Amino acid sequence: MKNLIVVIVLVAAAAVAYLVLAPKSAEEAAPMTETETVPAVEAVTEEVEEIVEEATETATDIAEEAADVVEEAVGTATDAATDAVEGATEAVTDAVDEAVEGATDAVNDAVEGATDAVEGATDAATDATESATETASEATEAATETVAEEATEAATEGTNSMLDLLSPEGFNYDKVVEMVDGSELDLMKKTALKTALDSAKDNPELLTQVLDQIKGALGL
Template identity: 40%
Template sequence: MKSVLIVLVLIAAAAGGYYLYSNQGGELAPEMSEAEKAMDAAKEKADDAVAAVKEAAEAAGEAADAAAKDLADSASEAAQDAMDSAKETAEEAAAAASEAAQSAAETASQAASDAAESAANVASEAAGAASSMTSDLMAKASEFLTEDGFDYDKVMELIDTSSLEDSVKETLKSAVTTAKDSPELLAQALEQVKTALGLKS
C-alpha cells in the first residue's frame, strides 16, 4: 500500500512538472528530466508490483490446486477404506449366517432323528404291550367265549385288539352286542367270533 502511494505521488509530481514546462516554454527542462526519471522509476516499481501480485496469485492458485488434489486423494482413500471395511463386514456376516444355518440344520436333523427313534421305541413298546395283552386274552378266550363264562367287555376287547379287518371287527361286535341279552343268538354270535379268530376247534 505504501509503494502504491509513492507511485501516485511521483506520477502527480511528474504531471505537475510537465504542466509547468508546457506553460513556461521549456524553462524547466532540467526539472522535467528529473521528473521523467522519477516516472520511469515509478513505472518500474509499478511493473514490479504487478509482477509480484501476479506471481503471488499464481502461487496461491497452485497451492489451492495442490490442496484440492490432496483433499480429493484423501476422500478417495477414505471411501476405498470404507468400501473395504464394508466388504469385510459383509463377508464376516455371511460366514456367520452360513455357520448358524449349518448348525441349525444339524440340530434339526439330530432332533428329527431323536424324535423318530423315540417314536419307534414307543411304537415298539405299544406293539409289545398290545401283543402281550392279546395273547393273554386269547389264552382266556375259551372261558369268556362261552354262554356260561360270557364277558361282554372282554369279547369287545378281544375283537378290537385282533388283526382282523375293521369291517369284520364291526360286524362281529354288532352281532355280539345284539345277541348279548338273548341266549339263543349269543351262542351263534360267539361261534362267529371264534371262527373269525381261528379259535374254533
C-alpha cells in the first residue's frame, strides 16, 4: 500500500517537473514575459495538488477496502478455527465417554465373572464338605459297628472261654485260679474260692459245685 502511494507521488512530481522545465525550454526558443509564467506555474501547482489529492483518496479507499478484506478474512479464519476447536472438543469428549463406558463395562464383566467364580467355588466346597461329612459319618458308623461287633465277639468268646474253663469238661485248675485272682472280688472271697477249688479239683462231684460257686461269684 505504501509503495503505491510513493509511485503516485513520484508520477505527480515527474509531471510537475515536466511542466516546469518545458516553459524553460520554450524560453530559449522564444522568451516569455514574467506575467505569463506565473499563472502557468500556479495552474500546474493546482493540477499537481489535485492529482496528489486524488491519489491520496484512491490510496485511502484501497487501504480501507484492503482492511475490510483482511477483517473478513480474519473473521472467517476465526470462525473456522472456532468450529475446528469445537469439533475437536466434541470428538475428544465422545472418545473419552466411549473409553469410560468401555472401561466400566469391562470392570462390570470382571466383577460378574469373579462373583460367578466365587459362587461356583463356594458351591463346590460346600458339596465337597457335605460329601466328606457323609463319607466320614459312614466310615465312623462302619468303624463303630465293626468295633462293637468285634468287642461283642471278643466278649462272647471270652465269656465262652471262661464258661468252658468253669465246666467239668474244660476245667483247668491254673487258669481258673488266674481267673479268680484277676477278678474284682475281695481278697477274702478269692481266698475262700481258691481253697474250695483246691479241695475239689480231684473230686468231680464236688468240683462241679465249686465251679458253680465261682461262676455265680463272677456273675457268669
